[in-house]
Each structure stands twice: as C-alpha cells, then as structure tokens.
Amino acid sequence: MNPFWKVFLSSLEFIFMQRNSQEKAADVENVPPVISTPHHYLISIHRDRLFFVSVIQTEVPPLFVIEFLHRVADTFQDYFGECSEAAIKDNVVIVYELLEEMLDNGFPLATESNILKELIKPPTILRSVVNSITGSSNVGDTLPTGQLSNIPWRRAGVKYTNNEAYFDVVEEIDAIIDKSGSTVFAEIQGVIDACIKLSGMPDLSLSFMNPRLLDDVSFHPCIRFKRWESERVLSFIPPDGNFRLISYRVSSQNLVAIPVYVKHSISFKENSSCGRFDITIGPKQNMGKTIEGITVTVHMPKVVLNMNLTPTQGSYTFDPVTKVLTWDVGKITPQKLPSLKGLVNLQSGAPKPEENPSLNIQFKIQQLAISGLKVNRLDMYGEKYKPFKGVKYVTKAGKFQVRT
C-alpha cells in the first residue's frame, strides 16, 4: 500500500459505489464524507451521482483530500463536458493520464487546468481523427511553461485575434425566513467569475465603486494580496480562460435585501384525509428589477397522497413517490401576484402530519448585484492592444428557505 494516501479512481469503484447507492437512493446525500473501515479510512465526495473515493491509511488532512477530489471532478467536467460514469468510461485512458499528472504518491502535482491542458490535450472529435491518421498523441511532450514559474496558473504564448475580458458578478442569497415572514438568517454568497481571453501576459487591475462591502473574501492565487490590503484593488495576471476570481460573503443583516415574500397557509384537518394548500408570491425589495425564473419546491409530508392545485400562472408537478411539489412560476408581475392553491389528499386513517414542510425558492434577477457591489473600472498593463471588456451582474436565490 502507498504510504501516504492514494486515490483509487478506477471505474470499478465508481460502479461499485453507485450500485450501492442506488439501493438506498434517498440516503445518497447523507453518506458521511469520512468513513472508517477496519484498516483504512475512506474519504469521499458526492458529485453528479458519482462518488469519488480516496483510501487512506495514515493521518492526513481530510480537507486536503476533499479539495483535491473536487479538483479532480472539476477537471473531468472541464475535459469531458460532463462528469458522469459514461464520460469517465469513454475516456478511461485520459482519466488515467490526468490522474498521473495530478498526483504522485499522494502529492498533488498539477491541478491547474491551464497546465493540465498543455500536458494532455482535451479530447475533441477532430483531434481523435487527426491522431488516428497521423499517429500523434494527445500528450504534450514539452514541460508546461507555467509549471514552475511564479505564475503557475498561466501558460505562455497565449494568442487571440479578439482580445476579451468578461466578468460575471453572481450573488446568491442564502436565507431562512420564518413562518411570520421575518428573516431568521440571511447572507449573500458572491463570486466573480472571469472569462479572460487575452494575448500575452496581461496585468489587470479591477477596482470597485464600493470595495468596503468586501470584508470576507477568498482570492484566486493570482491576486496580489498586498495590493488589495493597501488599496482595495484586485491586481492580477489572469489565468487563460474561465476561472473564479474571488468569492465573497456579505453577512451583515441590513445589507441583505430579501427580494421576494411568500404568503402561505398549509393546513391539515384532524381526522380527515384532506388539507388546504395556498401560497402566494410577491416582490419585496427588488430594486425595481424583474424577478424571474421563480421555482418553488416543497417536500410534502409522507402521508400526502396527492395534490389538486390550481396555479394562477406557470405549471406545477407533484411526484407522489418522492412527495416533492414543484411549481414553476416564471416571473412576477406585480399587478397579478402568482398563487397556487387547492386541496391536499392525505392517506386515510393516518394521523395528521407533525412536521411543517419548508418551501425552497429559486429565482433570478438580472443586472443586479443585490449587495450593491459595482465594478468601477478595469485597467490592463503590460500589453498594447485594446481588449473588449464587460461586466454582467446577476442575483440568484441560493439556499432560500421559507418555513411554514
């Protein structure tokens, strides 16, 4: 056995774990990430219905392993477009080659997608055709340029005809709203994702109108921390392609606006096999923007057999097996608030359910960062050309729950 820890990612294990998990499909989510067996420890992550497992024999930081496994899954996603059993089977050789590059004897090697792509070319139909004709391989035979430089995340010799730098400011509101409509807990999880296609070695700096909002931030390694500390400017030489520049958290209660409210009344009558269900959604603190893409999901109690509801807009489905009610609302028009009401059929003779279902709400607001964060300007140094620049804002619901 390997002395440190070793990642076994053979398809065999995937299939094995999957088969196991299908037996108790409902509990997949609840498999604890660290499991002890008589001789080993298993650290696993669960992504897209796959388990990535690593087997460990000695003391090791579990977060290290979990982070690494997520990185592996990200890489597969990146290479194969999806991270599924089929994708992995279809590309088993590349999977092997990738893992070889990513890990040596428990020491992570190259985990940056920029470097990996220089070492191992992602599969494309065209390339596999070309390879089979010319006999060339998809493994690069030169040392990746970024591997040892002080900026390991960027490869050298990048060239584009159109130079572009786009930033997406995406904010998700995590909130728990109690029965009476007051906010128990709310915070904003924000990220700035970048898509940078710039030739050469551009040195960017991004400044904000209101950088004070950002007091709890995690940075991509490319960002110069000192500059941020002193001037509150994000200064960096970007990786090539798509990456997450920063993620941040805004938690102070008064800054977190709650853009929707829900009026609800869910009641079950004692000793009768039916109940009433009535929810209405309305806008609140939406900064004048339209709220769209609203979906409400409710896990109904086990005794609910069926639901007969009428939506004023959108459509709803109720899955009698999983007891999940999904209402696809669309967007809110303030003139006529969307509502969903009707009857709930319960299993006859069963006692009235004790638990109150929570409503899970999804929504989206374009062109708005709910925290108020605004990019001021983006400057580029080190290269001569003029890039296209753009910033997009979007606010979404994260884990947005309304208790009833």
Added chain:
Amino acid sequence: MTDSKYFTTTKKGEIFELKAELNSDKKEKKKEAVKKVIASMTVGKDVSALFPDVVNCMQTDNLELKKLVYLYLMNYAKSQPDMAIMAVNTFVKDCEDPNPLIRALAVRTMGCIRVDKITEYLCEPLRKCLKDEDPYVRKTAAVCVAKLHDINAQLVEDQGFLDTLKDLISDSNPMVVANAVAALSEIAESHPSSNLLDLNPQSINKLLTALNECTEWGQIFILDCLANYTPKDDREAQSICERVTPRLSHANSAVVLSAVKVLMKFMEMLSKDLDYYGTLLKKLAPPLVTLLSAEPELQYVALRNINLIVQKRPEILKHEMKVFFVKYNDPIYVKLEKLDIMIRLASQANIAQVLAELKEYATEVDVDFVRKAVRAIGRCAIKVEQSAERCVSTLLDLIQTKVNYVVQEAIVVIKDIFRKYPNKYESVIATLCENLDSLDEPEARAAMIWIVGEYAERIDNADELLESFLEGFHDESTQVQLQLLTAIVKLFLKKPTETQELVQQVLSLATQDSDNPDLRDRGYIYWRLLSTDPVAAKEVVLAEKPLISEETDLIEPTLLDELICYIGTLASVYHKPPSAFVEGGRGVVHKSLPPRTASSESTESPETAPAGAPSSEQPDVIPTQGDLLGDLLNLDLGPPMGDEPEGIGGPNFVAPPAAAVPANLGASMGSGLSDLFDLTSGVGTLSGSYVAPKAVWLPAMKAKGLEISGTFTRQVGSISMDLQLTNKALQVMTDFAIQFNRNSFGLAPAAPLQVHAPLSPNQTVEISLPLNTVGSVMKMEPLNNLQVAVKNNIDVFYFSTLYPLHILFVEDGKMDRQMFLATWKDIPNENEAQFQIRDCPLNAEAVSSRLQSSNIFTVAKRNVEGQDMLYQSLKLTNGIWVLAELRIQPSNPSFTDLELSLKCRAPEVSQHVYQAYETILKN
C-alpha cells in the same frame, strides 16, 4: 470512437491477440494494444502474462505510450520482480534524457516500483536528479526520496539523501521547497525521534517566503510544517502569525484550515493584553464561517474543527451563531454537527434565537435530528440559567404534541433540569405523569421512574405509578430495574406506612429472582440498610445530590489542547489523538500547545526551581539578631503550660521514660526503643502521608548546645511536627517552649511543647508536637517558610525551616469528575504550571496509590497508547483546590518520567505542590 470500447473485449484468446498487437511494427497498433491492456488491468483482469511484451514497448519516443507502459510497470513489477529488472536500463537511460519531462517521469516511476533490486539501481539516477538543473526534475526527485525511504529507509540514510533533501529547503524555487518539506514531513512522521525538520528562525523564514509563492498544495505542506515549530518568544510567534494570516483568504479550504491551525497554536503564546491578540481573534472568524458555505463534505470537516475551536476559544465565533442555523436540506451529518456547535455557543445574549430555532427543529422529519434538538433544549436550560424557565415551557409544548419520541426525549432532559434546579419546576410533574404509558424506551422510562421516586411525596399516587412498572419487572432493561428499585426504596423512606408491601416485593424481585449481579447487590445493600438502621438508610438514599455541571461532553482539556495541534487532520474529525486510530504502530509524537512565554510571569519553569531536593532537608538558621524577627523576639515564651515537669514516669528511669510516650503513635521516644517504634511508624506511614527523614534544623553550635532536628507528618487528618532535641551541652536543659511566627497557612502548635524530664547532657528526646492551621496568616517567602522560636532555660533560639506542602493536603480533597472538568476549564490558562519529574521508580498504579496516601486523589484515569494520564485533585487546609494532570511515560523498564501540569487559582502554590509530588514519589 471512445475508450469504452476497450472494456468490451471478452473473447477467449484475448491475451494472444494482445500479444500479437503489442509486437506489431505499427506504432499506432502498439499504442491501441497498450491501452487495451491498461483497460483490462483497470477492471481487475490479470494481464501480467504480457509483461515482457509491454516492457518491450517502453523504448519509444512517444510520450503517451511511455506513460502507459510506466503505468503498467508500476502495477505488475511487484509480482514480476525478475522481469522488472529488464526495464532498469531504459529507466537509467531516460534519467539522462534531454527532455526534463522524461527525466522527471523516469525518476518518479522508478520510485513507485517497490522491488528491492530496482531500488539499488535507482540511487545514482536519483542523486543526479536531486541536483538537476531543472526545478521540475528536482521537485519530482524530492518526492522520490520519500517513496524510497518507505521501501528502504536504511538505504536512504546510507546514501545521504536526507541531507540533500534538507539542502533543498533552501532551494531557489518555491515548488521545490514545498515538495522537500512535504517529503521530509512524511519521513519524519515514520521516524519521530529523528530530528529531520530541525526548524530554526532562518529555515522558518525561508519557509515563509516560499509560502507566498508556491502552489496551494505546497502551502498546505508548509503550513503543516510551520505548525510543528515552537517560536522562541511571543514576538517571533506574532511575526509568524502576521505572515500566515493572508492565507486565511485563500480559495482552497485546506489552506485556510491549515493556516487556522498555525494561528490557533501560536496564539497560545501571545499575551491576551496584546492588541494583536484581539485583531487575530477577529480575523479568524470570517474564514471559518466561509468554510460553511462550501460543499457539504467540506462543511462537515470544517464543523468538526470548529467544534474544537469553539471549546478552546469561544470568543472567536460568539457573534456568529446564525451561520450554524440548520437548513432543512442540509445532509444529516451536517445538521447534527451544527446543532452541537449551537449549544456550545448558546449564551444569555442569544438564547432566545437559539430556542426558537431548536423548537423549529423539533418538528422536523428526521428522527435522530429531532431527538438531538430536544436534548439540546434541555442542555440550554442547564447552561443558561436565565433561560431555564423558557426551555421548560418549550419542552412542555413539545410534550403536548404527543409525538412519541419527542415526549420520551423531553422527559429524559427534564430529569436533568430537575437535578440542576431542584425545587423549581416540579409543578410540571403532573404533565409528565400523563405521558407515562407512552414511554417505551429504557432511558425515558428510567428517567420517569427517577422523577417519581425523587418527588414521591408530591405525587399522590406515586405508589400506584411505581407498582404499575413493577408488573413487568423482569422484562425491563437493567437501567430501568435499578432505577425502579431505588425509586421504590425512596418512596418507602418517605411514606413508610403505605408502601411496606411494595418495597418488600421489589427487594425480593431484585435479590431473589434476578441474576443480574448489580441489581442483586444493590438490592441487598438496601435491604440490609433498611433492616439494620432505617435512619442511616434515609441519610444514604435520600442524601442531597451534588449539582450537575453545566457543560456536558466537553473534551478533556489536555486532549483538547492536543487536538488543537491537529486541526485539519483526521484526528480533528474523530476528536481522538492520531495514535488512537492510525494503524501501523508508527511512533507517534505528542504535540502540545506551546507554553506562554516567560514575559507573562504566570509560571515558573522547573529549571528556576531550587535544586529540587525536598525542602525540609535544607535547614536555614536565622541569625539571632535578625531585624525581621521582631515578632518573634516579642514572643512570650513562658514555661510550658502543662504542669508536669517531672513527667508521669518519674525520674527513676535511666533511659528516657517510655511512659512519657505522647498519645501520638508515630513518634519514637528513645534510642533503646527506636527500632520497635520505627516499625510502628513504618506501618503508620502506610495510612498517612509521606514523612521525610528528620533533618537538622538547628545545629548545636548555634544554639548553645541544643540541637534540634525534625520533620513534619500528617496522619489521619492531624499534622504534627516531630522533633528530636539533643542536649550537646554540659548542663541540663529544662523549661522548653516553642512558638511559630505567623506564616502562610496559619500553622501553629496545637499544644505546648512538652518535654517531661530535664534534658541531661548527651541525652536525646523525641517529641511529637501536634499542629493546627488556625494560627494567624501572613504570606511568607518562600511560601512554605516557617519561622520557629524555641526557648529553654539557657536562651531563646530561632530557626526557620521549610515544611513540605503535602502535610496540608486534606482528606476530603477528592473532587467530583464533572466538577473537575468544569473547574479545570474555568481556571485560566495562565495559571497552569508544568513540571517534569524524571526517573520515578513507580508505575501508574503505584503512583496513584502512593499519592492517595498523601491525600492527592485520582479523579480519573485515561490510557493513551500506553501512557497513563492521571487527573488528580487535592485541597489545602485553607480550602485552595489544586488540580493536576499527570502524564506518565515509561522511560526505561523500571523508571517512568512524569509530566505534571498543575492548575490552581492561586498559582503560587504550584511550585510547592510540585515539590511535594516529587518528594512523595521519589521516596
């Protein structure tokens, strides 16, 4: 065209076909064949028969093919060692390839082939690669040293690779530094004694510089390595902390947690008054909270660690209660952890919010979670007194829901609330009794029975209730049976008239019909108690109970400190020291938090202690004209108050009169009888504290011929000073008297000094002077200094002596376990003092019993991989408690080394308690 086709061949002669393809001339065909071989290997088919054919493909300039062949080699070399040798030449050649990628690949693969014969050939290429001009090759070679060390440690040491590896720590490339650190850490882990990572301020500085520049994984290795370093003072600790804090903003959660570990550890060295300390506390909260917004797996590990951090430094997250609120779709393992932390953070300030949340959780679907939520409400009641009432009413609301498991859980916690706040909430008993029938779990039944028994006098039909349980007595679990037995006895003691029959019934059930020894024994004890002395029975059974402590399931303080050093590792997830679960018996180094530096004056280090010899052996004669002795000079030293100048025995005896033996058994009176008495005093010490041999306190030449030697003893609660007076002068001495100066613990003679006969020249008399501790108190320096004046017919003499502190350890110094935990936590860390006792000739058992006889009581005992930990308490005559933790590690077969940590609200006694320990254990 995808790779999945490789999995589909299941034909018979597959191996033959592959063999043919592998030997094909066409490169493309070869490659396809190797891919098929790898795919078969993956699904567990044995393709080892193809070994020579695959190895033949190794000599190629196609990198992909080379990699695949290497992959195959790593898998099968072990089972085909002889054939693996064939590959050696290619490896050696590849190690000299102009392409650094190939050099690195070759050295890396060779390290993975665990065949002894190959490792011999590996050394030369590895040596070259460690000094390669290309950093990519160097960093790969660094890892290879660790691999090789695992296969053949001796070889690595002989070849001097370790030194080369240490040199790499100063490499110019940060990635090489990081890998060298990682390799050294791994090697050091298997050789805890070797001083591989000899960290000093210079190397630390290099690591900190590399930290800023290397990859995220390298940062983790470096941070973990930094955490093992102990800075020399608080300034160095602070400067390291300052350079580590930027890592808290890293996107990789493992980097963040490793940085938290370094900071938590070094913070221990910083003084709390420092501004920086507060800044650091503030900086720690946001990254910890951010970890909770990551994937559930990361959350789980983060929560387990936060649980430790919250116990060690609650102030960090005290304002962040809300982030631990549970979302209904969190995985259950996350929910349970969050709940645990919520209770730890609960305080008067946030209790209302917490309770509202807990009540919400109690209506959730998941049974385990609901139970834990209900239990949590009870824990809040016990922890935050102001909230107790609200908690009780919340619990009553929950009982009204009649959900079976909720009711049962609620009753279990209400029992604890009754214990904590006696005579406050008994009004709810009626409601509880209504739910008697629905209880089907042993714990809930036992709790309910306890309540009925405890409050029998307030429940009119207590006898009926208990009787109803009695019907199915034998079907109950032991827990319930024991509780029922006790409850009925309690009931009988409270209402003897109506319940005689019931108690007889339960006693006979317990003693005659049960084959459970616990139950039977308890039954017999009650029976005998009741039949011999009902009054005593009442005192025993209805005795007042000690209060239960606020915090339950706290981690023991030393374990907690150790776990803080393991933040981010498996140990922190399991809340056990790594030695408790890591297999393989590798030596384990105990980590401990660094002590606060000398600049905070709290503890004296053992080195500064006086040579360590028992203090009573160092007599200290005070010069007669000392100004300091004003008090003593004014003493009224009249003749002894006992008016028996002749003694009971009369003057006829030549030898000192045996009849003059004072009531005290321990003292021997004359040289003729001393043997005999020595025996008795020897026996006596078994039941009393350790007695040091007598030492000369006052030499004859300083006291006109009177020599006084003595020692202190403590037996069965009484302290005495055993004196031996020798007359070395030429004249008879009479009229002895003694007096003490005021001293730290108020020691004073409890009776006058009685020397019954005049002391003739060259005669010796032994006297035991009973002492008490009600004299006047004045703090002395050193603390255990005692200044004594002795008078006789010639003059007044002064001397001072140091008494061993253990004579002040009282008999009721045993602390309750819970109380101990709470007190230990309560006493600030600055009050902790640590000492070493080397080469003690006793094992843990003997240590414990020896200390016990000197009134140092073992409260709890734990064994951690062969090391015994004793938790002990003792109380001084003036009511000061001293808590001790004693770690016993065997140093060689017959000796043990002890590590003593003392915590006390009056830290100045620690030094003396330590001396007492040493004296008791070494003699």
